[in-house]
Amino acid sequence: MTQSNAIAPTDLFAVELSFKVQSFDFDSRGLVSEFAYLRWLESLRQEFLQQHFPQRADQYLALVSTQIEYKQPVRSQRVLTGRLWLSNLGKTRWTLQIRLGGSEGTIATATQIGHLLDAQTLAPLALPEAVVQQYWNYQYQWQQSS
Known part of the structure; x- marks a missing residue:
């Protein structure tokens, strides 16, 4: 069980x-x-990029893989909530987790993997050090508090 004031x-x-x-x-x-x-x-994903990874003209975050696991069918018009978070971060690679759900619970989960690429050469680039550092500091603090 985690502390009530801890951020997941x-x-x-x-x-x-x-x-x-x-x-x-x-x-x-x-x-x-x-x-x-x-x-x-x-x-x-676009909302995530707008909020957390402002685009630069000389580079872009490229999606290289999407895996969806369908948990239950949706057969009616309703409102669903989607939640996306950064679940892993490497030097050039990022992994996103997504949950889609409604009043009946989770309807689908997904994993997306991407890389930061040079816009001219398409070569992988190192992710911004400030983002990587923030991510790993947060992970360390989370492990210490649980």
């Missing part, structure tokens, strides 16, 4: 958005299409 690891660099399931999100079987999930993940 899922709170560092976290973003949260609400999504209204629209009629066009459903496929011919009456289930929310995989394309809707990808759109919601992209909206969360």
Whole structure:
């Protein structure tokens, strides 16, 4: 059990958005299409980048992998909440975790992996040292408090 005043690891660099399931999100079987999930993940990732990694013209954060695990189907129009947080950070690679849920609980989880790339050469670049340091300091403090 964690301390009540401690911030969970899922709170560092976290973003949260609400999504209204629209009629066009459903496929011919009456289930929310995989394309809707990808759109919601992209909206969360873009919000994350806007808030925590301002873009520079000479570099960009490239998404290289997305893995989605569908927990339960969505069959009706409703509002879902998406939460994204930074779960791992290396020298050039970052990992994001995403949870999509509603009143019935988690409907899907996802993991996205990306790299910071040079815009001209597409070579991987080191992530900003200040961000890396903040992330690992936070992880250390979290482990010490739990």
